[in-house]
Amino acid sequence: MNDEKDETVFQPSQFGQGDPQAAPRPADGGEEGTAFAAPAPPPPPAPPVDDEGTVFAAPTPPPSPAPARARGTAAAIEVGTVLNHMFEVKRFLARGGMGEVFEGVNIASGERVAIKTILPELAADPNVMAMFQKEAQALTQLSHPAVVRYRGFALEPQLGLYYIATGFIEGRNLSDLLGKSTLSEDELFGLTRKLAEGLREAHELGVVHRDISPDNVLLDGDRLDRPKIIDFGIVKETDPGSKTIIGDGFAGKPSYVAPEQLGDFDKQVGPWSDVYALALVVLAMAQGRKPDLAGLPAEAIMKRRNGVDTSAVPARLRPVIDRMLVADPQKRLRTMDAVIAALDQALAGKTPRARKPAATAAKAKAAAAAATSASRPSRPLLIGGGALVAVALLAGIGYLVAGGSDTDPTQPAAPPPPGGVTLQQVDAAVQSAARATPCSWLSLETRPQGNGFSVAGTGVSGSPLDVQDAVLKTTHGLGVEPGTDLTGIARIDPSYCPVLDALAPFRAPPPERMTRKQPEYELDVAEQGEYAGQIGTRVVTDLALEGITGDYALYSIEKSNVIAQVFGDRSFLPQNVNGTTIQKLPGIENYRLNIDTNAQPGWSGLVLITGKGGFTPDALNDLVSPAGRTAFAQRARANDWKVQIVWYKFVDNQPNAAAPAT
Structure with a gap:
């Protein structure tokens, strides 16, 4: 399977621009490999949000409701379309399993946004829509440098179309670097910690990503020190081997999901599942290719139970990744707080050394001394010219x-x-x-x-x-x-x-x-x-x-x-x-x-x-x-x-x- 061909959202350099009519739209019923629950009547419209992510009252419906559209026949978004009197569509970016992606602008603030439409067949699934609505409402409260800013989840009443609006991120994703750029130990430590911090903030809001993978981490301005996690709870797929599937207990890409997402360990998915997936992302970046963990569910589960080869991960980071990749969720690092603490201990040299166990205490002492000496002074005085x-x-x-x-x-x-x-x-x-x-x-x-x-x-x-x-x-x-x-x-x-x-x-x-x-x-x-x-x-x-x-x-x-x-x-x-x-x-x-x-x-x-x-x-x-x-x-x-x-x-x-x- 090839998990690395998923389309990268928010990345106009990789996609054609212009009229969304330029390419055929997805066939009715979704693309191959996507599992959908049986269609059901759509839920009541979700309240739109303003440009600060604040939920406000839904607009008064028109006296005569628009006629119901058949499955797959929601009105098209064109360049220039204005959604909820708030977001103007500027250009088409990509087409994927959940719908289409556009660049837009918040009319009131001028902020660039990414607009992700939701296919009618997904909108017809109350479970999927409930997930989108719950997580979007939580994520509008999330503000962290490592997570794309969510602006809202809303229904455009005139078009009969649900969409998600987020901040616009321009840059490559991590999958673009696989096999092309070797990351140093310092870069891997920094990347792991930043992503763990962002996921911790999401977990504290009750949101589990379930689909952490290299293509869901964008590099803002192509900078490795500015990663942005995208696509919380979003269905995305582009070829039969690289699906993000939402169905009975599974969401994610086969090469990067935790064993419980495949049905093992009583399907108990939680923050610990993102811990496992994050470790696989770091492993992929260290070895320059995706982990060999895909296959039929039974095969993929067995690969995880047999243990993951992490020999490509730098020595100081490897013990942390190994603890994140324990197959049994009860025995692996359970929270991002635990991951961050383990990373800090590894950086401080607290991991025991085989030959000189006593020497490790000096690392912790040195790190503590460095932290003490790094306190920041008051803001410097203004400089004049000259x-x-x-x-x-x-x-x-x-x-x-x-x-x-x-x-x-x-x-x-x-x-x-x-x-x-x-x-x-x-x-x-x-x-x-x-x-x-x-x-x-x-x-x-x-x-x-x-x-x-x-x-x-x-x-x-x-x-x-x-x-x-x-x-x-x-x-x-x-x-x-x-x-x-x-x-x-x-x-x-x-x-x-x-x-x-x-x-x-x-x-x-x-x-x-x-x-x-x-x-x-x-x-x-x-x-x-x-x-x-x-x-x-x-x-x-x-x-x-x-x-x-x-x-x-x-x-x-x-x-x-x-x-x-x-x-x-x-x-x-x-x-x-x-x-x-x-x-x-x-x-x-x-x-x-x-x-x-x-x-x-x-x-x-x-x-x-x-x-x-x-x-x-x-x-x-x-x-x-x-x-x-x-x-x-x-x-x-x-x-x-x-x-x-x-x-x-x-x-x-x-x-x-x-x-x-x-």
């Missing part, structure tokens, strides 16, 4: 990786373990591994833990898994296996690799000179300042420059190696203190930079260089070519340059406010 507005070059923002990676020499050493290896020896190996890992800017700390060691890290890397492999390989050479918590190392775009590799040999030792006020910034419409009315944010960075004997300069670095000088010598800051863009902090040479930026989502860094001077505006401009790197290295050695970097990340996950009136 020279520092050029720092709007901060076009991307991520996690802090500032200063050197040397371990504090005053840290007391733990008693040597039975093998005689000391903390200093392990840390020296760890730091050597960090320096040898290309495309990385890391801060790793080695700590004693019981009779062993643990390594915690933050920073950025083109491949965080390579960092872990390098650390473990180096420490194994000493005969030890430390616990590792490297979840603070974020994956960075490969375009930064030439710059990182060129700057890494000149990395400065502690103390740290730059401190970010928060690791991540949400983009929104700026209310005032240089970029009022544009999408952007304000970034706050503190500089502690006391004790630098030479000169210093500050540069910004963006994706695709766009580098610009913020200021070129140490006289700039004291001469330009203005209380807004540049603030003087207590101490001799301590300053706060308030940076107004019209950044785009992504990464950015501030690069502080100290030394004898010679910091020209173009000093970092050609770190991509071999000749440019050689020239930089020569100038850096001649002037004793040392480099620190602080990284930030810009995201745009929440709806943006309206632009201020001008």
Whole structure:
């Protein structure tokens, strides 16, 4: 069977546009493979909803009701049709087992919506319609970044047509990535957690999806970090092998449903069924193909009872997926809260390690310490215009990786373990591994833990898994296996690799000179300042420059190696203190930079260089070519340059406010 050919709703790039008459409509009675209950008179019209998802009273019916239409003869929706005086149809998107899908617009608010019509034969089934109505009413209360926003379930009285309206999502779905893109461990962890959080919100409203599969997860703007779950309780099918079936106890696609949805375990479907299906989606993304779990019901049940091969799932995530895929619903993880807790434990390193059980406690301790240090400050001050507005070059923002990676020499050493290896020896190996890992800017700390060691890290890397492999390989050479918590190392775009590799040999030792006020910034419409009315944010960075004997300069670095000088010598800051863009902090040479930026989502860094001077505006401009790197290295050695970097990340996950009136 091929479950991956289901049509993707809300994805106009995959479908023809224009007149819905351009393709033949589904034959009367539905498409092959769809199980329907015996037709029954349609239920009373469901109340329509307004553009905020609020149910309001149904309109007064016309004096003479429209004549009843025969099965399959509901009036067609055309481009320009207005439904319930609320949604105007703009274009046809797709045709599937439940009806047709259109792009529309809310006339009152201008919001783009997806409109899914419901086939008359489904509307004639009171069980199906009751499900649609119950879940749509619940889902209009649901607002979560990982779930498409439901706007309502209503009857268009003039057309005699039921439809569901949701927010419009433009982007590919997960099934489009199967076999085409390999997801990293970090990406799989992030995807699993976001989807689990969205499903938890739905479950709390009493709604079970029943059809979690890769084609029911859209990537908003084609971004893996912005998944959207669609099609709660919606029937959809396009070929005989990939049906979503609603019938006696079954709804979902055969390759992704839980065993109880196939009739096993007394058909007890609940939130635990979505837990199972979510695990299969993650497995599919890890192995690059759908799970081999389809077939006749008895065969599909037996495959699940025999256990699912999860060897393709990364090692840290695999125990969580295994617990989600226990065939017996009573023995698997039962709720999304339990799934999220298990994911957090795995990320914190609480899963026992066979060789060093004591080392796992250090992971949890490191994660707790990281969480404590990540508290957010109050909103930064508004930036003014002027020279520092050029720092709007901060076009991307991520996690802090500032200063050197040397371990504090005053840290007391733990008693040597039975093998005689000391903390200093392990840390020296760890730091050597960090320096040898290309495309990385890391801060790793080695700590004693019981009779062993643990390594915690933050920073950025083109491949965080390579960092872990390098650390473990180096420490194994000493005969030890430390616990590792490297979840603070974020994956960075490969375009930064030439710059990182060129700057890494000149990395400065502690103390740290730059401190970010928060690791991540949400983009929104700026209310005032240089970029009022544009999408952007304000970034706050503190500089502690006391004790630098030479000169210093500050540069910004963006994706695709766009580098610009913020200021070129140490006289700039004291001469330009203005209380807004540049603030003087207590101490001799301590300053706060308030940076107004019209950044785009992504990464950015501030690069502080100290030394004898010679910091020209173009000093970092050609770190991509071999000749440019050689020239930089020569100038850096001649002037004793040392480099620190602080990284930030810009995201745009929440709806943006309206632009201020001008």
